[in-house]
Amino acid sequence: WIGILVLYAVHKGQFNCPGGGLLHSYLLGLLILLASIICVLSALVYISMQGTISNPGPRKSLPKILYTRLLLYFPEFIWAVVGAVWVSDNSVQCEKTVINGVIGTVIASWIIIVFTVIGVVIVFDPLGGRKTFYLPDGVSRNLESSQSGQLLYNVKSSATRVWEKRIRLLCCCIVQDDDHRVAFTSIAELFRNYFSDTDLVPSDIAAGLILLHQEQDKMENCPKEPEEVLCHSPSSLVMDDLDVELESAAHYMLFAAAAYGWPYYVYTNPYTALCKLNGDCCRNRPTDSDITGSDRHNFHFGSILKITGLQYRDFIHISFHNKIYEIPFFVALDHKKEAIVVAVRGTLSFEDILTDLSADCEDLTLEEVLENGFVHKGITQAANYIYRKLINDGILNQAFTIAPEYKLVIVGHSLGGGTASILAIMLRNSFPTLRCYAFSPPGGLLSKSLADYTKHFIVSVIVGKDLVARLSMPNMEDLKRRIVRIVANCNRPKYQILLRGCWYEVFGGDPDDFPTELDGRNQDALTQPLLAEESLMVHRSPSYNALEEESHSNSPPQYPHLYLPGKIIHIVEECSSRRLCSSDIKYMARWSNETVFSSILISPKMITDHMPDVVLKALNSLSQEHGSCLSC
Numbered sequence: 001w002i003g004i005l006v007l008y009a010v011h012k013g014q015f016n017c018p019g020g021g022l023l024h025s026y027l028l029g030l031l032i033l034l035a036s037i038i039c040v041l042s043a044l045v046y047i048s049m050q051g052t053i054s055n056p057g058p059r060k061s062l063p064k065i066l067y068t069r070l071l072l073y074f075p076e077f078i079w080a081v082v083g084a085v086w087v088s089d090n091s092v093q094c095e096k097t098v099i100n101g102v103i104g105t106v107i108a109s110w111i112i113i114v115f116t117v118i119g120v121v122i123v124f125d126p127l128g129g130r131k132t133f134y135l136p137d138g139v140s141r142n143l144e145s146s147q148s149g150q151l152l153y154n155v156k157s158s159a160t161r162v163w164e165k166r167i168r169l170l171c172c173c174i175v176q177d178d179d180h181r182v183a184f185t186s187i188a189e190l191f192r193n194y195f196s197d198t199d200l201v202p203s204d205i206a207a208g209l210i211l212l213h214q215e216q217d218k219m220e221n222c223p224k225e226p227e228e229v230l231c232h233s234p235s236s237l238v239m240d241d242l243d244v245e246l247e248s249a250a251h252y253m254l255f256a257a258a259a260y261g262w263p264y265y266v267y268t269n270p271y272t273a274l275c276k277l278n279g280d281c282c283r284n285r286p287t288d289s290d291i292t293g294s295d296r297h298n299f300h301f302g303s304i305l306k307i308t309g310l311q312y313r314d315f316i317h318i319s320f321h322n323k324i325y326e327i328p329f330f331v332a333l334d335h336k337k338e339a340i341v342v343a344v345r346g347t348l349s350f351e352d353i354l355t356d357l358s359a360d361c362e363d364l365t366l367e368e369v370l371e372n373g374f375v376h377k378g379i380t381q382a383a384n385y386i387y388r389k390l391i392n393d394g395i396l397n398q399a400f401t402i403a404p405e406y407k408l409v410i411v412g413h414s415l416g417g418g419t420a421s422i423l424a425i426m427l428r429n430s431f432p433t434l435r436c437y438a439f440s441p442p443g444g445l446l447s448k449s450l451a452d453y454t455k456h457f458i459v460s461v462i463v464g465k466d467l468v469a470r471l472s473m474p475n476m477e478d479l480k481r482r483i484v485r486i487v488a489n490c491n492r493p494k495y496q497i498l499l500r501g502c503w504y505e506v507f508g509g510d511p512d513d514f515p516t517e518l519d520g521r522n523q524d525a526l527t528q529p530l531l532a533e534e535s536l537m538v539h540r541s542p543s544y545n546a547l548e549e550e551s552h553s554n555s556p557p558q559y560p561h562l563y564l565p566g567k568i569i570h571i572v573e574e575c576s577s578r579r580l581c582s583s584d585i586k587y588m589a590r591w592s593n594e595t596v597f598s599s600i601l602i603s604p605k606m607i608t609d610h611m612p613d614v615v616l617k618a619l620n621s622l623s624q625e626h627g628s629c630l631s632c
Contacts, residue, residue, distance in 0.1 A: 001034040007101045017094040022086055023102065030079055030105065037076070040069045049495050053204055054488040073113070080109040123202075126162050159196060163188035174350050179324050183378070187357045194476065198484060207494050208483030210501030213602040214511035215486065245569060246589055249461050250619035251337060252437045256413040257612045258307035259330065259345035261300035261320070265307060268613050277302045292319045304330065316340075316399045319389065324351045325358075325381040327419060331395055333402065339409040340399045344386065344423070346414030346612070355382055356415055359444065359473060361560060364425065373450035374560055375422055376442065379415065383422035390427075410436045413612045414468060417441035421458055421565035425450065428457060436566065437461065440610050443597055444472030444562040451563040451594060458566025462592070463618050464573060464609035465601040474561050479600045505604060563594040570596065571618045587618045 008027045015024040043065050050058035083106035087099070167184050174180070200208075257264055266273040277299050291301065300320055305312065310332055318330040328345040347356055358378030390396045400406070408431045412420035417438035422445070424436035436458040446454065462469045490497065500512050570592035573585055600606075608614055 001031065001038060003101070004030055004034070004105060007098065011095070011098055015094075018091055019086060019089060020094055022082075023094060023098065026079070026082055026086060026102070030083075033072070033075055033079060037069070037072050040065060040072065044069065049493055051493065052491060053207065053494050073116070076109065077113060080106060080113060083109065126158075156192065156196075159192040160185070160188045163191045171350050171354070180354070183324055183354045183358050186360055186377075187354065190357065190359055190473075194473075194480070198480060200484070200487070203494060203498065204487055205483060207490075207497040207501070208487040209602050210497055210505070211486045211490060212482060214501070214504060216602055217511045242569065242589060242591060245459055245567075246619065246622050248337070248435075249437050249439070249459065249569065250616075250623040252341070252409060252411045253413070253439055253461075253612075253616045253619050254308055255332070255334070255341050255343040256346075256411045256416060256437070256439050257616055258304045259328065259343040259412065259416060260348060260612065261328075261345075262303040263348060264612060265303035273303075276306065292317075292321050308332070310334075316402070317389075317395045322349055322351055324354045325378060326385045327352060327355065327382050327415065329386055329389075329416075331390070331399055333399070333406065334409070337409070338403075338406050340396070340403060340406045342386070342390065342408070342410045342420070342423070344410070344412035344416035344419045346412065346416040352415055355379065356442070361562070364422070364450065373453075374447040374562060375450065376418065376445050376562065379418040379442070379445065380422050382415070382419045383426060386419065386423055387426050408434045410434065411439070412441075413439040413615065414610065415442070417460070418445050418565075421445060421454065421460075424458055425454060435459075438565055439612070439615050440466050440469055441565060442468055442472075443470045443475060443564055446563055446565050447560065448563060451565060454566040460564050460566050460568045461571065461615065461619065462564070462568060462597070463571045463615050465603045465606045466609040467600065467606040468610050469564060470597045470600045472562050475598065475600050564597060568592045568594065568596075571615075571622065585621075587621050589622050 004027060008031060015021065044062070047059055047062050047065065083102060087103050087106055164184050167187055168176075171180070171184075262273070262277065265277070269276070301312075301318060304310075304315075304318070314333045314335070316331040316333065320328045322328055330343055332341050332343070333339075334341045345352075347353060355378040358376075358381075360377040361374040362377045362380060364373050364375045364380060396408070408427070410420040410424045410427070412418070418441040420436055421438045421441055424434055427434055434457055436454075438458060438460045440462060441460055445451075460469075503509070504511065568591070569589055571587050571589045574588040
């Protein structure tokens, strides 16, 4: 607006050129139009800052102003068309400066319009008020029960279709077949179930995560009780066992990281990786029969060679084939540990994300071992795919023919860690000495009976506050409940929460002590939801009720409680330097159990702690520390 005002003021009275009359009207109209838009947007910003998240009363006039802004898009669109016509008119012979200014104005107008449309498509909820038909049990309806049931079914179907369209739009770049369509529907139902009972927008969730992080930091800064510290003192025998497992885990993490191929190698060696790969890859390619799937320019295999330090003849089979429920893996001979290693790749593509999100449960039958257990559906199908390749295609037979005295070790990180765990369960009967190392596997993987069974042959390694290791549907329901409660009970406007939260995340300092409606309430009252909290819940889902009662036995049957596999090594930062120029971090490892990961922790490191390079760095640090102690 300022730019156009300057342009108009400087050239006022100089619009006598051909096409100048239209230009004068265009600039004058645009000035008035943009001034109106700025006034409406200022009013929107001011009113949006009033009240709190759960108290929208002061913002009740917001819809009228929002629709006023929407109406202004029509003249804005017309003026953008007029400007485009004027610019494209060859008979216009005004000053070059004026023409360039108008061209910039027209381009800016169209960019704003296009991005607004994209924003509406992404953010707008087509279901709108139909969410209110999700009614709690016991509430009388005016409709007949059959009509009400049909209406509820229609709303749920509409919600599923909306989520399915969004997922298809996100995955438009991948080839879609029947497996994809089934996965889309399953994932859409998962999202519909999770978001159907809340009335939160993305900025509400961001504010809730900020408040939870600060509350969590305040709890961590509180001094621990003496008995809480002393109860974790491990015995010497347990520590010896831990040191052995840490040394093995550090060794096998290289294989799990190598399964990612060139993206991991380039990520960890950004300046030299491409030069090294270009120089070495072409000389060390195995025969084509050893590789399935695409490996353009031999970058994947070259990266695996660099990371593991193996020779090309040490590889039995390498698969870069990647579809939904079908993930890459390789089989290699590890002469240092005398092991046949099956390394499974983690999440690296849209297909892998769809496999992760296919979170329904299915039975896994183990004959003569234990009763049927529940497992993550998508990851189990990925494990079935690798199992068929290893057994039916004779890959393991070929490996043991070459090295019959070697043991079988299965490793993987993230999705690969979960797949490796379920694959190890499937192969356990055929290979009793099998070992599995799952690095940062998904939390919602195995039922309790299966998780206990795997403690004899699987070791899971988790670093810090890793989000993925804590991901399960009950944990996500618990996080939703905590976000709703802390957001609803905070008495500060949302913009203050977000601004102070951003400052805290970037610059640190002491957590803000936001006043809430929870202050001063007795413990019994805290177990009951406030009116503000209930206003953010469109209906009370079965999982929400179960969590509120702190009862895990009433979880929805579709998403029962699933746990991490095997024995769990939890690596945490013991101390770190606060100087910006120092990256020295000391790690501490201890045996842990699945209950430690029954809640999602909010932290800037919840994502970075999951990264394979961070896991490898932590394991190498602990392994070197143990080696130096032995040499002393």
